[in-house]
Amino acid sequence: xxxxxxxxxxxxxxxxxxxxxxxxxxxxxxxxxxxxxxxxxxxxxxxxxxxxxxxxxxxxxxxxxxxxxxxxxxxxxxxxxxxxxxxxxxxxxxxxxxxxxxxxxxxxxxxxxxxxxxxxxxxxxxxxxxxxxxxxxxxxxxxxxxxxxxxxxxxxxxxxxxxxxxxx
Amino acid sequence: xxxxxxxxxxxxxxxxxxxxxxxxxxxxxxxxxxxxxxxxxxxxxxxxxxxxxxxxxxxxxxxxxxxxxxxxxxxxxxxxxxxxxxxxxxxxxxxxxxxxxxxxxxxxxxxxxxxxxxxxxxxxxxxxxxxxxxxxxxxxxxxxxxxxxxxxxxxxxxxxxxxxxxxxxxxxxxxxxxxxxxxxxxxxxxxxxxxxxxxxxxxxxxxxxxxxxxxxxxxxxxxxxxxxxxxxxxxxxxxxxxxxxxxxxxxxxxxxxxxxxxxxxxxxxxxxxxxxxxxxxxxxxxxxxxxxxxxxxxxxxxxxxxxxxxxxxxxxxxxxxxxxxxxxxxxxxxxxxxxxxxxxxxxxxxxxxxxxxxxxxxxxxxxxxxxxxxxxxxxxxxxxxxxxxxxxxxxxxxxxxxxxxxxxxxxxxxxxxxxxxxxxxxxxxxxxxxx
Ligand SMILES: Cc1cc2nc3c(=O)[nH]c(=O)nc-3n(C[C@H](O)[C@H](O)[C@H](O)COP(=O)(O)O)c2cc1C
Ligand code: SF4
Ligand code: FES
Numbered sequence: 001x002x003x004x005x006x007x008x009x010x011x012x013x014x015x016x017x018x019x020x021x022x023x024x025x026x027x028x029x030x031x032x033x034x035x036x037x038x039x040x041x042x043x044x045x046x047x048x049x050x051x052x053x054x055x056x057x058x059x060x061x062x063x064x065x066x067x068x069x070x071x072x073x074x075x076x077x078x079x080x081x082x083x084x085x086x087x088x089x090x091x092x093x094x095x096x097x098x099x100x101x102x103x104x105x106x107x108x109x110x111x112x113x114x115x116x117x118x119x120x121x122x123x124x125x126x127x128x129x130x131x132x133x134x135x136x137x138x139x140x141x142x143x144x145x146x147x148x149x150x151x152x153x154x155x156x157x158x159x160x161x162x163x164x165x166x167x168x
Numbered sequence: 169x170x171x172x173x174x175x176x177x178x179x180x181x182x183x184x185x186x187x188x189x190x191x192x193x194x195x196x197x198x199x200x201x202x203x204x205x206x207x208x209x210x211x212x213x214x215x216x217x218x219x220x221x222x223x224x225x226x227x228x229x230x231x232x233x234x235x236x237x238x239x240x241x242x243x244x245x246x247x248x249x250x251x252x253x254x255x256x257x258x259x260x261x262x263x264x265x266x267x268x269x270x271x272x273x274x275x276x277x278x279x280x281x282x283x284x285x286x287x288x289x290x291x292x293x294x295x296x297x298x299x300x301x302x303x304x305x306x307x308x309x310x311x312x313x314x315x316x317x318x319x320x321x322x323x324x325x326x327x328x329x330x331x332x333x334x335x336x337x338x339x340x341x342x343x344x345x346x347x348x349x350x351x352x353x354x355x356x357x358x359x360x361x362x363x364x365x366x367x368x369x370x371x372x373x374x375x376x377x378x379x380x381x382x383x384x385x386x387x388x389x390x391x392x393x394x395x396x397x398x399x400x401x402x403x404x405x406x407x408x409x410x411x412x413x414x415x416x417x418x419x420x421x422x423x424x425x426x427x428x429x430x431x432x433x434x435x436x437x438x439x440x441x442x443x444x445x446x447x448x449x450x451x452x453x454x455x456x457x458x459x460x461x462x463x464x465x466x467x468x469x470x471x472x473x474x475x476x477x478x479x480x481x482x483x484x485x486x487x488x489x490x491x492x493x494x495x496x497x498x499x500x501x502x503x504x505x506x507x508x509x510x511x512x513x514x515x516x517x518x519x520x521x522x523x524x525x526x527x528x529x530x531x532x533x534x535x536x537x538x539x540x541x542x543x544x545x546x547x548x549x550x551x552x553x554x555x556x557x558x559x560x561x562x563x564x565x566x567x568x569x570x571x572x573x574x575x576x577x578x579x580x581x582x583x584x585x586x587x588x589x590x591x592x593x594x595x596x597x598x599x600x601x602x603x
Contacts, residue, residue, distance in 0.1 A: 018325040018327070019325075019345075019347075020367060021346065021347065021367065022347075023346070023347035023348070024327075024345060024346055024347040025347070026347040027327070027328065027329070027330055027344070027347070028327070028328065030330070031328070031330075052347065054347070061349065062347070062348075062349060065332060065349055065350060065508075066289070066329070066330030066331045066332050066350075067330070067331035067332070068289045068290070068330040068331035069330055080290075084251050084498070084502060085251055085252070085411070085446075085450065085484060085495065085498045085499060085502070086251065086252050086410035086411050086416075086484050088498060089410075089411045089412055089484070089486065089490070090411075090412075121331070122249070122251065122333065122502050122505060122506065123249065123250070123251040123252065123253070123449075123502075124290055125248050125249070125253060125254040125256075125257045125288070125290070125291075126254060126257075127251075127252050127253075127254055127408070127410035127411075127416065127482075127484075128254060128408075128409075128410055128416035128417045128418075130410075134290060137289075137290060137292045138292070138293070139290075139293075
């Protein structure tokens with residue numbers, strides 16, 4: 001599979017049609033590459049560069065500039081925990097530390113089962129619902145560790161039930 | 169009085185049919201019956217100022233656009249990444265058509281050929297919602313080809329960022345949209361000028377909240393808008409209140425409402441337990457929670473009088489338990505992370521401020537360190553390509569000047585038996601009524 005797959009044709013064409021210039025589609029296409037490969041892999045960069053008629057090194061530097069493109073493989077669930085000031089005033093630092101302890105990972109690390117990658121991020125515009133995080137870019141708000149543990153175990157059980165065992 | 173968060177009063181306002189049943193797109197119809205220059209005059213007369221931070225008069229900005237240029241753009245700033253800001257999110261989730269209508273009225277006023285909405289990358293769901301609203305509006309003839317039979321066409325597109333605060337700075341935002349690195353550009357030329365905007369074409373950049381005011385101004389008139397707020401700060405404002413607050417959230421109130429009314433009456437704060445307030449997220453100067461401050465009206469002019477800014481009105485409240493050194497460090501970490509690295513004072517300055525603050529917080533700082541960071545910050549201010557350099561200097565300069573004891577507690581040599589100074593993070597307590 002690749003970005004040249006017919007599955008992506010309409011979406012890519014839709015993005016290209018928005019702009020007078022092909023290179024403007026680089027950001028939406030990097031998201032599609034990330035969806036396809038799980039991260040912005042060298043192959044993804046190459047394909048985005050071909051479609052946008054750009055130099056791959058330029059595409060790579062753009063991917064590296066933004067926090068939402070991952071330049072390495074990550075778990076199936078990518079958790080961005082806000083530890084910025086308003087959230088931290090409402091317990092986010094402690095929440096994040098406990099979450100990491102529960103998963104047994106450092107900041108930026110991936111859990112041993114390969115399911116969860118955690119990172120701390122700056123304000124996500126949900127400061128009135130702290131502690132909060134984004135999981136694969138979807139908001140989860142007004143959290144506490146009890147809720148998180150239940151959620152994590154649900155994800156683990158789901159995978160178990162699907163018979164896929166470990167890894168993503 | 170709600171002009172913007174009408175979604176709080178009207179269920180399902182995000183649906184076109186509901187929006188139209190409540191006066192939706194009447195402002196656009198009215199605008200299309202006027203000459204573009206007349207629309208600009210009306211918005212000028214309203215006194216509407218930019219809600220994205222700088223408070224620049226919207227109509228004046230629109231009037232800078234050279235009318236004779238064949239290609240012009242409107243770029244909606246929906247990057248909303250300032251610490252403590254979550255108002256544009258509620259507007260777009262709850263009342264998206266009013267924002268689109270405002271953007272289209274602006275587009276008519278400058279005779280734009282397209283509208284781009286730059287959303288912070290995390291607003292993935294809002295992007296989908298807006299795409300749906302745009303499709304609906306096109307079908308109904310409010311956007312796209314030959315709008316309302318006028319012969320004028322203006323497509324509206326969404327564009328997702330990918331997690332970079334600096335892309336909220338208008339020239340960086342335009343670069344990001346163009347597919348180059350999202351770093352600020354040297355000005356002039358300004359975005360409103362040929363050569364400075366999107367694809368070098370003249371472009372109006374306005375914040376989501378700014379544009380969402382515009383339909384109301386068209387239907388109710390500039391005078392009615394001016395009747396709300398103060399002389400120099402017309403209209404309502406959505407105040408985002410967060411931090412040590414029993415009832416955090418968005419509050420839409422007339423500009424000029426005193427701090428006390430917002431924080432005590434609405435958000436439920438105890439006026440005797442407010443140590444400090446950041447009125448504009450991490451970027452504006454901090455103020456102490458004194459009676460003088462609490463009695464200050466939330467207007468552009470009065471906040472300036474206090475030595476701070478209204479900015480995006482993302483108000484972060486800190487109670488008496490908070491160590492301001494820790495606050496300075498938190499905010500500095502934000503700017504260190506978000507500096508785009510293009511100019512040396514900002515890139516290097518934020519890095520060193522962060523390092524020295526860590527040292528101070530770990531109890532390894534010396535009294536001279538406080539002076540050191542104050543100097544570094546003062547040397548950054550005013551020497552950088554964009555305002556982020558100034559923003560990053562503020563939390564240092566103003567926390568030190570307002571709360572010197574909090575810094576000294578960390579760096580004064582202590583008698584043997586005394587405990588180390590107050591520990592940094594004080595999270596853990598959730599004191600919200602809703603929690
Ligand atoms: C570092 C930096 C970040 C900014 N972030 C935002 C933002 O997230 N949203 C916004 O509307 N304006 C932001 N601004 C202000 C914009 O540059 C610009 O002034 C604004 O979009 C103009 O719209 P307005 O006149 O309607 O406020 C930022 C400015 C700077 C210097
Ligand atoms: S001041 Fe900072 S963020 Fe702004 S252009 Fe310079 S390095 Fe980039
Ligand atoms: S500080 Fe966490 S969402 Fe704003």
